[in-house]
Amino acid sequence: MGMADVQILLVSGSTRGGSINTAVLRTARAVAPPGVTGVLYEGLTDLPAFNPDEDREPVHGAVTWMRDVFRTADAVLFCTPEYAGSLPGSFKNLLDWTVGNGDLYGKPVAWVNVAAEGRGEGAHAALATVLGYVGAVMIEPACVRLPIPRHAVGPDGKVVGSTLRAHLTEILITMALAVQTSTAI
Numbered sequence: 001m002g003m004a005d006v007q008i009l010l011v012s013g014s015t016r017g018g019s020i021n022t023a024v025l026r027t028a029r030a031v032a033p034p035g036v037t038g039v040l041y042e043g044l045t046d047l048p049a050f051n052p053d054e055d056r057e058p059v060h061g062a063v064t065w066m067r068d069v070f071r072t073a074d075a076v077l078f079c080t081p082e083y084a085g086s087l088p089g090s091f092k093n094l095l096d097w098t099v100g101n102g103d104l105y106g107k108p109v110a111w112v113n114v115a116a117e118g119r120g121e122g123a124h125a126a127l128a129t130v131l132g133y134v135g136a137v138m139i140e141p142a143c144v145r146l147p148i149p150r151h152a153v154g155p156d157g158k159v160v161g162s163t164l165r166a167h168l169t170e171i172l173i174t175m176a177l178a179v180q181t182s183t184a185i
């Protein structure tokens with residue numbers, strides 16, 4: 001079975017210009033296999049602070065746009081740093097906007113942890129809790145640790161290294177196959 005038009009949304013938990021997590025997702029977009037399109041979500045800093053009172057029509061434009069790109073995506077790949085033993089606040093803010101509206105309910109998802117060996121566990125435990133809470137479907141074999149040192153990010157904002165690139169292609173293939181299997185039933 002070939003892959004056709006699987007869209008994978010790439011969501012970084014970092015707002016930093018030189019972010020390693022964003023660089024990894026930018027690289028994933030560049031090495032997507034045929035039939036798979038990686039779409040980088042770049043609206044994290046545009047989202048207003050979550051407020052249940054404002055989670056009703058007319059909702060903030062940045063929230064509408066975020067919801068549109070999540071709805072269009074067949075799957076979502078998260079790549080987030082750890083802040084103070086947990087998720088960065090602005091990323092958790094995005095996730096809070098998805099809770100009441102069910103934007104991630106039933107959505108196939110995966111994560112890549114690029115922190116050094118033994119680091120980032122708190123962030124990923126928190127992410128797993130939230131994704132479970134919102135009813136996302138974890139694609140377990142696509143969830144991996146790929147420790148990336150800061151100097152591995154090249155001047156083009158992508159990660160240098162053919163092994164890492166091959167791993168990212170493999171992750172996207174695993175995710176696309178999971179999407180196709182779940183929609184084929």
Ligand SMILES: Cc1cc2nc3c(=O)[nH]c(=O)nc-3n(C[C@H](O)[C@H](O)[C@H](O)COP(=O)(O)O)c2cc1C
Nearest residue numbers: 014016018019020021022081082083084085119120
């Ligand atoms: C406010 C803040 C808190 C951090 N807390 C942790 C932490 O608890 N555990 C950890 O392993 N790294 C922590 N770090 C280090 C970041 O995870 C690390 O710098 C990472 O590369 C940032 O991701 P980015 O390059 O995608 O922005 C922290 C960094 C910042 C700025």
